[in-house]
Amino acid sequence: MxxxxxxxxxxxxxxxxxxxxxxxxxxxxxxxxxxxxxxxxxxxxxxxxxxxxxxxxxxxxxxxxxxxxxxxxxxxxxxxNPRREAHDIRQQAEYDARQREHQEELRRIAAQHKAEREARRPVCADCGARFTDERWKAVEPAGWSATRESHPHLCGDCKQRVHAAEREAV
Known part of the structure; x- marks a missing residue:
């Protein structure tokens, strides 16, 4: 007014x-x-x-x-209300800084989980290659009624070679 x-x-x-x-x-x-x-x-x-x-x-x-x-x-x-506007700007800057810190912490935790998962990833007993996610999932025990993997310590390529050699031997 x-x-x-x-x-x-x-x-x-x-x-x-x-x-x-x-x-x-x-x-x-x-x-x-x-x-x-x-x-x-x-x-x-x-x-x-x-x-x-x-x-x-x-x-x-x-x-x-x-x-x-x-x-x-x-x-x-x-x-x-210039003091409130300045206060709001400071509050927003503090909130943004906390958000950036939180996002960085989430990225760090995700990288740590990924590194831990990669350290647990099985390695082929024959060629030494790391298993793919699909192969790793296939050799993981799925339960009592699940069919057992014939060569759980071999990667997909080595398993195919072993199967081919077994068929030729028969």
């Missing part, structure tokens, strides 16, 4: 503005938060200006006084 006070008649703006602030404090007074800023949710920004100041410095000048603030500001700063 923008109020313009003009020095016309017997009312003095220097006495009227403080009295108006006192009567309307519950409408504009923000709640101080631990971050050093105020929360103005459900509050009305009441701003006072005089035509002489407005004429001298123009509408872009620091001529607007928001109730509760002891100094004049530009209109955008008077209706805004």
């Amino acid at each position: 923008l109020l313009m006070f003009n020095r016309v008649g017997e009312r003095n703006p220097n006495r009227t503005v403080p009295r108006l602030q006192e009567l309307t404090w519950h409408l504009w007074q923000g709640e101080r938060l631990p971050g050093g800023h105020y929360l103005y949710d459900r509050k009305i920004p009441i701003i006072a200006v005089g035509p002489n100041q407005l004429r001298q410095l123009g509408p872009a000048g620091a001529v607007f006084r928001r109730f509760g603030r002891p100094y004049n500001q530009t209109l955008l700063k008077a209706i805004g």
